[in-house]
Amino acid sequence: MRILSFGDALPVKIYKRHSSFDKAVNFGDAGFCVCAVLPKVKQGPSTIVADNLDLFKNCSQIEITNEGVIINGVLYKKPENIYKSEILTQTLNLKQFKINCKNLLNCAKSTNAPQSLLVIFNKSLEPSFCNSFEKALLARYNQIIKEAENYEALLNLKGLGPGLTPAGDDFIAGVLTAMNFLEKVLPKDFKEEKNFLYKNLVTKNVLSALGLKMAYEGRVFERFKDLICLLAADNTADFNNIVNDIISCGATSGADTLAGFIFVLFTEVLNADKRHN
Amino acid sequence: MALDKLLKQELNAINIGLKSFQDTFDSFHAPSVSLEWKPPVDVSMEAAGIIKENRAVIEEANKEALAKILAAKPLLIDMAQAKDVIPGMRKTLFLHAGPPVTWERMCGPMKGAVIGAIIYEGLAKTANQAQLLIKSGLIEFAPCHEHSSVGPMAGLISYSMPVFIVKNETYGNVAYCTMNEGLGKVLRYGAYGREVVKRLKWMERVLYPVLRDAVKYAGPIDLKNLIAQALHMGDEVHNRNRAGTSLFYRAVAPAIVKTCSAKKKTIDVLNFINGNDHFFLNLSMAASKAGLDAARNIPGSSVAVVMARNGTDFGVQLAGTGGTWFTGPAEVPDALYFAGFSKADANPDIGDSAITETNGLGGFAIASSPSIVQFVGGKPDDALNYTKQMYEITAGDNNVYQVPYLNFRGTPTGIDVIKVVEKGIFPFIDTGVAHKEPGIGQVGAGVLSAPSLPFKNAFEGLAQTFKQQ
Amino acid sequence: MLIKGIIKKGAYFDSVSLMLTAQKASSLEGVRECSLVMGTNENKSILKTSDMLTPEFEAAVDSDLIIAVKAENDELADKALAQIEKMLKKSDDSPQGSSFKPRSIEGALKVLPNANIAIISVAGKYAAKLADEALDKGLNVMLFSDNVSVEDERSLKLKAAQKDLIVMGPDCGTAIINGVPLAFANNVNKGDIGCIGASGTGLQEVTCLVSNNGAGISQAIGTGGRDVKEAIGGIAFLQAVEALKQDGNTKIILLVSKPPHKDVLYKILESLKHAGKPVVSVFLGGEHEADYGQFNVTNCATLEEAALRAVNLSKNLEFVPLNDDGELERIAYEEAVKLKPEQKYLRGLFSGGTFVSEAQIVLNDIGEISSNAPMGNNKKTDNPLLSEGHTVIDFGEDEFTVGRPHPMIDFTLRNKRIIAEASDGTTAVILLDIVIGYGANMTPVEDIVPALNEAKNTALSNDRYIPVVACVTGTDMDPQNRSHVVKELQNAGVIVMHSNAQACRLAGKIIKAVK
Numbered sequence A: 001m002r003i004l005s006f007g008d009a010l011p012v013k014i015y016k017r018h019s020s021f022d023k024a025v026n027f028g029d030a031g032f033c034v035c036a037v038l039p040k041v042k043q044g045p046s047t048i049v050a051d052n053l054d055l056f057k058n059c060s061q062i063e064i065t066n067e068g069v070i071i072n073g074v075l076y077k078k079p080e081n082i083y084k085s086e087i088l089t090q091t092l093n094l095k096q097f098k099i100n101c102k103n104l105l106n107c108a109k110s111t112n113a114p115q116s117l118l119v120i121f122n123k124s125l126e127p128s129f130c131n132s133f134e135k136a137l138l139a140r141y142n143q144i145i146k147e148a149e150n151y152e153a154l155l156n157l158k159g160l161g162p163g164l165t166p167a168g169d170d171f172i173a174g175v176l177t178a179m180n181f182l183e184k185v186l187p188k189d190f191k192e193e194k195n196f197l198y199k200n201l202v203t204k205n206v207l208s209a210l211g212l213k214m215a216y217e218g219r220v221f222e223r224f225k226d227l228i229c230l231l232a233a234d235n236t237a238d239f240n241n242i243v244n245d246i247i248s249c250g251a252t253s254g255a256d257t258l259a260g261f262i263f264v265l266f267t268e269v270l271n272a273d274k275r276h277n
Numbered sequence B: 001m002a003l004d005k006l007l008k009q010e011l012n013a014i015n016i017g018l019k020s021f022q023d024t025f026d027s028f029h030a031p032s033v034s035l036e037w038k039p040p041v042d043v044s045m046e047a048a049g050i051i052k053e054n055r056a057v058i059e060e061a062n063k064e065a066l067a068k069i070l071a072a073k074p075l076l077i078d079m080a081q082a083k084d085v086i087p088g089m090r091k092t093l094f095l096h097a098g099p100p101v102t103w104e105r106m107c108g109p110m111k112g113a114v115i116g117a118i119i120y121e122g123l124a125k126t127a128n129q130a131q132l133l134i135k136s137g138l139i140e141f142a143p144c145h146e147h148s149s150v151g152p153m154a155g156l157i158s159y160s161m162p163v164f165i166v167k168n169e170t171y172g173n174v175a176y177c178t179m180n181e182g183l184g185k186v187l188r189y190g191a192y193g194r195e196v197v198k199r200l201k202w203m204e205r206v207l208y209p210v211l212r213d214a215v216k217y218a219g220p221i222d223l224k225n226l227i228a229q230a231l232h233m234g235d236e237v238h239n240r241n242r243a244g245t246s247l248f249y250r251a252v253a254p255a256i257v258k259t260c261s262a263k264k265k266t267i268d269v270l271n272f273i274n275g276n277d278h279f280f281l282n283l284s285m286a287a288s289k290a291g292l293d294a295a296r297n298i299p300g301s302s303v304a305v306v307m308a309r310n311g312t313d314f315g316v317q318l319a320g321t322g323g324t325w326f327t328g329p330a331e332v333p334d335a336l337y338f339a340g341f342s343k344a345d346a347n348p349d350i351g352d353s354a355i356t357e358t359n360g361l362g363g364f365a366i367a368s369s370p371s372i373v374q375f376v377g378g379k380p381d382d383a384l385n386y387t388k389q390m391y392e393i394t395a396g397d398n399n400v401y402q403v404p405y406l407n408f409r410g411t412p413t414g415i416d417v418i419k420v421v422e423k424g425i426f427p428f429i430d431t432g433v434a435h436k437e438p439g440i441g442q443v444g445a446g447v448l449s450a451p452s453l454p455f456k457n458a459f460e461g462l463a464q465t466f467k468q469q
Numbered sequence C: 001m002l003i004k005g006i007i008k009k010g011a012y013f014d015s016v017s018l019m020l021t022a023q024k025a026s027s028l029e030g031v032r033e034c035s036l037v038m039g040t041n042e043n044k045s046i047l048k049t050s051d052m053l054t055p056e057f058e059a060a061v062d063s064d065l066i067i068a069v070k071a072e073n074d075e076l077a078d079k080a081l082a083q084i085e086k087m088l089k090k091s092d093d094s095p096q097g098s099s100f101k102p103r104s105i106e107g108a109l110k111v112l113p114n115a116n117i118a119i120i121s122v123a124g125k126y127a128a129k130l131a132d133e134a135l136d137k138g139l140n141v142m143l144f145s146d147n148v149s150v151e152d153e154r155s156l157k158l159k160a161a162q163k164d165l166i167v168m169g170p171d172c173g174t175a176i177i178n179g180v181p182l183a184f185a186n187n188v189n190k191g192d193i194g195c196i197g198a199s200g201t202g203l204q205e206v207t208c209l210v211s212n213n214g215a216g217i218s219q220a221i222g223t224g225g226r227d228v229k230e231a232i233g234g235i236a237f238l239q240a241v242e243a244l245k246q247d248g249n250t251k252i253i254l255l256v257s258k259p260p261h262k263d264v265l266y267k268i269l270e271s272l273k274h275a276g277k278p279v280v281s282v283f284l285g286g287e288h289e290a291d292y293g294q295f296n297v298t299n300c301a302t303l304e305e306a307a308l309r310a311v312n313l314s315k316n317l318e319f320v321p322l323n324d325d326g327e328l329e330r331i332a333y334e335e336a337v338k339l340k341p342e343q344k345y346l347r348g349l350f351s352g353g354t355f356v357s358e359a360q361i362v363l364n365d366i367g368e369i370s371s372n373a374p375m376g377n378n379k380k381t382d383n384p385l386l387s388e389g390h391t392v393i394d395f396g397e398d399e400f401t402v403g404r405p406h407p408m409i410d411f412t413l414r415n416k417r418i419i420a421e422a423s424d425g426t427t428a429v430i431l432l433d434i435v436i437g438y439g440a441n442m443t444p445v446e447d448i449v450p451a452l453n454e455a456k457n458t459a460l461s462n463d464r465y466i467p468v469v470a471c472v473t474g475t476d477m478d479p480q481n482r483s484h485v486v487k488e489l490q491n492a493g494v495i496v497m498h499s500n501a502q503a504c505r506l507a508g509k510i511i512k513a514v515k
Helices: A094-109 A123-128 A132-147 A151-157 A167-185 A191-200 A206-216 A223-234 A239-246 A253-271 A272-276 B021-026 B045-053 B057-069 B108-120 B127-135 B194-218 B221-230 B242-259 B263-274 B282-294 B353-358 B364-368 B371-373 B380-393 B419-423 B455-468 C015-026 C041-049 C057-060 C073-088 C105-111 C124-136 C148-162 C199-212 C235-246 C262-272 C303-314 C325-337 C354-363 C412-422 C444-461 C484-492 C500-514
Strands: A003-006 A015-020 A024-029 A033-035 A047-050 A061-064 A068-069 A073-078 B013-016 B032-034 B074-081 B093-096 B140-143 B162-168 B176-179 B303-310 B313-318 B326-329 B394-403 B409-415 B430-433 B442-449 C003-007 C032-036 C065-071 C116-118 C138-141 C174-177 C178-181 C189-198 C217-222 C251-255 C279-283 C297-300 C345-350 C369-371 C390-394 C429-434 C468-473 C494-497
Touching: A003 B162, A003 B430, A015 A033, A015 A206, A015 B108, A015 C199, A024 A206, A033 A061, A033 A206, A033 B021, A061 C178, A073 C444, A094 A223, A094 A253, A094 B263, A094 B326, A094 C138, A132 A151, A132 C032, A132 C041, A151 A167, A151 A191, A151 A253, A167 A191, A167 A206, A191 A206, A223 A239, A223 A253, A223 C174, A239 A253, A253 B380, A272 B045, A272 B371, B013 B021, B013 B108, B021 B032, B045 B057, B057 B409, B057 C116, B074 B194, B074 B221, B074 B282, B093 B108, B108 B194, B162 B194, B162 B282, B176 B282, B176 C124, B194 B242, B194 B263, B194 C189, B221 B242, B221 B364, B221 B394, B242 B263, B242 B282, B282 B303, B282 B353, B303 B353, B303 B409, B303 C124, B303 C178, B313 B455, B326 B455, B353 B364, B353 B380, B353 B409, B364 B394, B364 B430, B364 C303, B371 B380, B380 B394, B380 B409, B380 B419, B380 B430, B419 B455, C003 C057, C015 C032, C015 C073, C032 C041, C041 C057, C041 C065, C057 C116, C065 C073, C065 C138, C105 C124, C116 C124, C116 C178, C124 C138, C124 C148, C148 C235, C174 C199, C189 C199, C189 C303, C199 C354, C199 C429, C217 C235, C235 C251, C235 C262, C251 C303, C297 C303, C303 C494, C303 C500, C325 C500, C345 C412, C345 C500, C354 C369, C354 C390, C354 C500, C412 C429, C412 C444, C429 C444, C444 C484, C468 C500, C484 C494, C494 C500
Parallel strands: A033 A047, B013 B032, B013 C116, B093 B140, C116 C138, C189 C217, C189 C251, C251 C279, C279 C297, C345 C390, C345 C429, C369 C390, C429 C468, C468 C494
Antiparallel strands: A003 A047, A015 A024, A015 A061, A024 A033, A061 A068, A068 A073, B074 B162, B162 B176, B303 B313, B313 B326, B394 B409, B430 B442, C003 C065, C032 C065, C174 C178, C174 C217
């Protein structure tokens, strides 16, 4: 087995096996989680990318050390280059940025992500909520978004929806990520909003907890890092590939996170002008 | 509900004691694991309480101790005669391995080595004369460890003996060790015959000056680097030093040729080093000593800085307990004996060479040395398990010494006496076994566990230091 | 149309599998709708809005998976749920074994991070410290070891209770947790009777009787005999009562113990008052008169009665006291006529301590009994190695066990005694218990039959016949197989009864028939 990438937010300690899937094996300890994944899942702040997961699948725990990861007593060293999850501060061409945000929104609107929270931007997804649970869920989504006069109201989304990490949790992670991003590029401060959402969102689901913690700390997964680069670039980019890439994560997780991310862009960047008018 | 964890989860059992209970779990496919349980070391309740109370302080102190051990940079800088460099060296002072021991309590090989060293120093001509001299009270004994030195087996260092000077460049402290005499009838196994003394004299008059000049010429030799390479080449630098010796030979041979003008001397010296697979042992010991001495005097630390045996007692010193020796009887090892010898022939464990284990080498690094495992009667898997088990009683992983088979994981380093006592897991020492009669030499080799008493005493001794505060 | 579902704890499936499974499940036969969601409060509220919430889903938490189906009928719902569980591909394969053997609890937890119990059977003086360490690591403890001090037992149990853990023991020989027998226990049917026992053999007997009579066990929690004494105050017993009260799988609670201390008994009864489920108890030789009915408890005289009452409750049947008098009288008469006039005494040789108590209770009408573990007014034997008059011996007492395995494992001493009793001209009947199951002797037939044959021959050479009456505590699912053991014993001439109480009654009737 070869370790291809190591996240930059992997606290040194012992993690017990939490869950194991085809492309990912998760290890947890006290609300924090380390994910060993195959390359196609891409890098992340607490992710170890390996070319083969057999060893991870066959061990009951792993130990993260300063040198790397110890599996069944054997040390697998971390690679020279570790994945840096920080969002970098950059200067922005505001005009271009708005164009990019708009393009991203349009792209997301025309994307088919059934049963995801992108439905709040794309009404054509509504028929994908078919059974009574899904219909009730959709009604709840719409109600919350409609009543969301401030970000605090988004907390009502927590724990809602399908998926191993409930859609609402993913959405809020997307919101936090967008806030951290905007703080870096615009003269904005979301400290209070971030604190409110994060501190009040207590979950026993360690995978949700991990996503939220990373988002709160401004650590982003590789796909979102790519997205942020495209958004901040001083040219008009095509968002189709990256959006498709993001929504291919999980059943709806990627789409839900993206929805939260776009929600903030929409409110802060696209709708901001209207508000001032 | 009440008792959620028991009644609402699948039963996952840890079985401690009767092995047959495990079979039931197996037939019900209930995940379970049986402990290889051994009674723990019986420390006093008071000491256990004090240690528990101060655990946080101890952990901090141990971190510091480990950091110092890992930061060591032992360099072979020079050579000299003991009288010129070892602090407090006198003509009548004889340094020996292990904790302090009186002549009366010395084991056979140690007594033989003392006699040999007295004759070598010219203080007596025969063994009888030497013994009379000892009984007259004129001869003093002290542990090598109390004079910044180490010695393998009997570990004798006397006034005229040449020693390596190893300096820990990080902290400036220095350690000394003699040159290895080779196998067979040698002083460290208690032989004191004419040929033994003759070899020692040759080492003093020929080997020492030639090697000294070469070492000086070659410049400081980085022993940590040599040891790290040797581990990758199948040594654990206690019981196997073939790679280390070869690397050292490569480092000094060109310098010897360069600095020694007498051809015969050159040939003899090169052949001597080349012909002794254990030549490097004394250097790995001195390097370990120089590294560990820097971690002394860290109040509260339960990390061992010395494990040493004199053939009668096994002694331990801790970073947090100054110069105090904690001892217990040295045991006769259950080793693999050479043809013609048995446990009945064996002397209790002897030598300062356990300083290598104290430094994360030897038995602690045995997973690096599959060939030595065969020599001591085991399988490569055993070696892996020995090393893996040592991680349970050490303060951390080494930063430079690595085990290739564990994917270059650092060797377990910094023996934590509290973990030893609480888990009942004792340090593995990968060692040679001496014949109990002087001068017969090595009769076997094995991987043995250190005895429990010195660790119990050290645990209680450390607790005392908190009481005195 | 009805809603049915399950909560899966600690099993994690990736979101894609969850979604695909939910889609596929919707097309299963008779299934109207299906949802697979994590059990957050918010999702529960959506389930409620969509009429898919059942009361049991309330217990689910953030990290649990709820599987809910709306189906045409119960059968189809169950079928669908089974299908769904199959569909959820379980990729979570357990770690492979390695030759590395942990030496500490800490090390063991690295190999088995989900461990929830430590079974400790090391020498008593080390056991308490290990148990304490296990509790510190969040493990429940079954303390098989004895010779643990009362002080240690008390402080361990208090510590455990604070952490919602339990210490079963010390000297706890038997438990069955989530269907897995621990230490000396049997492979019994699963069912709705939850047992708590301060007596190991008692717990084995009732769980086997329940199982052999067609009902089953949800949990059998041992507490160790001393738990119900004043010094411990029933800490573990009360915890177990609380747990079984709340346990959805337990419909009937069955208590087995030697008589608890009066205060402890009342504490237990008080906690059962509002149990909301029927409680059956047997306090062997209960000295305290208590108005059990007032506390919703049906108290019984023997293990057998308690077990059968619980079985009837489980099957929703009226309890009719077992009436085997006629049959036993007949057998007793047939045996008695073969005896000589001087054959007058009963000799009970037991490996299970609780059986010795039960025997003395059942046999209270045959005259004075000597025992090395006497109850009530019975006489303490002058010499446990020598029988005199009616005698019942507990081979588990210290005088027989020092330096040897438990008599349930090692038959040597009792075998010798069987032969000795056979050569005693006054022996009228030999009464035995054979306990099988996990932890017990794996070859009971091979080990006891030679002694029985020798006893028979010894008697025969003196022109005597001595009936041997025995019970076999165990089930057909035990590795020794009860039916097999019974058949082989019968072939060796032993009269085998269903329970120890029944065996005792028969032996008593033989004695009385001789008179």
